[in-house]
Amino acid sequence: MAFLAGPAKRLHIVIAALAVLFLMAGAARAQWLSLPLPGTPRTPDGKPNLTAPAPKTPDGKPDLSGIWHTEDNRYVDNIAGERVDVPMLPSAAALYKHRQETLGADKPQLHCMPHGVPDAMLVSGLPFKIVQTPRETIVLFEEFNQYRQIFTDGRKLPEDPNPAWLGYSVAKWEGDAFVTDVAGFKEGTWLDNGGHPHTDALHLIERYRRPNFGNLELEVAVTDPGSYPKPWKSATIHFKLLPDTELLEHLCENEKDAEHLQISSGKQ
Amino acid sequence: MRKTLAVCVAAIGLLLSAGSVVAHHAFTAEFDAAKPMKVTGTVTKFEWTNPHTWFYLDIKDDDGTVANWGFEMNSPNQLLRNGWTRNTLKIGDVVSVEAFRAKDGSHVANAKVVTLTSTGQKLLAAPNQAQ
Numbered sequence: 011m012a013f014l015a016g017p018a019k020r021l022h023i024v025i026a027a028l029a030v031l032f033l034m035a036g037a038a039r040a041q042w043l044s045l046p047l048p049g050t051p052r053t054p055d056g057k058p059n060l061t062a063p064a065p066k067t068p069d070g071k072p073d074l075s076g077i078w079h080t081e082d083n084r085y086v087d088n089i090a091g092e093r094v095d096v097p098m099l100p101s102a103a104a105l106y107k108h109r110q111e112t113l114g115a116d117k118p119q120l121h122c123m124p125h126g127v128p129d130a131m132l133v134s135g136l137p138f139k140i141v142q143t144p145r146e147t148i149v150l151f152e153e154f155n156q157y158r159q160i161f162t163d164g165r166k167l168p169e170d171p172n173p174a175w176l177g178y179s180v181a182k183w184e185g186d187a188f189v190t191d192v193a194g195f196k197e198g199t200w201l202d203n204g205g206h207p208h209t210d211a212l213h214l215i216e217r218y219r220r221p222n223f224g225n226l227e228l229e230v231a232v233t234d235p236g237s238y239p240k241p242w243k244s245a246t247i248h249f250k251l252l253p254d255t256e257l258l259e260h261l262c263e264n265e266k267d268a269e270h271l272q273i274s275s276g277k278q
Numbered sequence: 279m280r281k282t283l284a285v286c287v288a289a290i291g292l293l294l295s296a297g298s299v300v301a302h303h304a305f306t307a308e309f310d311a312a313k314p315m316k317v318t319g320t321v322t323k324f325e326w327t328n329p330h331t332w333f334y335l336d337i338k339d340d341d342g343t344v345a346n347w348g349f350e351m352n353s354p355n356q357l358l359r360n361g362w363t364r365n366t367l368k369i370g371d372v373v374s375v376e377a378f379r380a381k382d383g384s385h386v387a388n389a390k391v392v393t394l395t396s397t398g399q400k401l402l403a404a405p406n407q408a409q
Contacts (some may be wrong), residue, residue: 119329135352136355260329267350271308
């Protein structure tokens, strides 16, 4: 640039300064919440192409990996679907009625206890990350830093396991659907914030499909002879990809809601 | 420009979230959507913690009596995604807040929108209350 002089040199300096500012602004954004992740298909303007085909693993299976969330809370209010009533056994119906009448005041999360399967994935403001590997698929939930391991190495579900909040999960592929088999639950979780209950006899079959890069779908088949007279299915739950971002730590370190709850009826 | 965008995003988010806030069981067990309040006060404490952030304001009533109120907002994570940082509120800042009062009558409310008096910047406090 030494050979430039006068206005041309000044123009170059201005351009260089603008370029530095632009790069600095990029660096400020490119931290944790907003960063261009490799492997993301992009439109010509550089934005993630959410309608691109779903990625595949080297063995040709769909790759479900990514950070996902629901766009609203309709599924976590009722996984069966809006205004859908699920037939229940009398004991489950009484518990559900109590939870509805008390506006969810006994909800485990208000005591810093976790959501379960599937509702840990259904709170719109709390995304989850799927990491798919050949032998296991790991789900990292932002809420309370929980995780779930779904084994695809051919093992069977454990017999008479120690009951667990998120159960025990194995899975296999059926065409383009990732189909889990989940059991070994503790009674503590609710199936949704609406309060659909379950016993430790709960058995879930989840079917995940990724129709394209930006969308993931889930249907859950619920069997629990301790709560429901017959198996039933959730609504088709739609998740959206959160591109170019990361999860954040979320521990329940400052819970203050429980003391202010106004319970309108029931046990307390 | 970015602030204007943040305000627009916040406003749209508030509109979108109104339904789910009302529908949320834990929200309705604690706060009353029929008791909105809009007040101005001075920040005395800001707890940037999960599962919910809280800030506290000294608020003067018509008689000049000062009371300290606690305002709940969403998790730090959700606020970060809506343009907040842990330094957005400082002790001594004057802010106005739109909120819904707790049903138990205590000096506690769920904040929806916080406006920084010094800059006029509006920030969405609870894009989505469900948890």
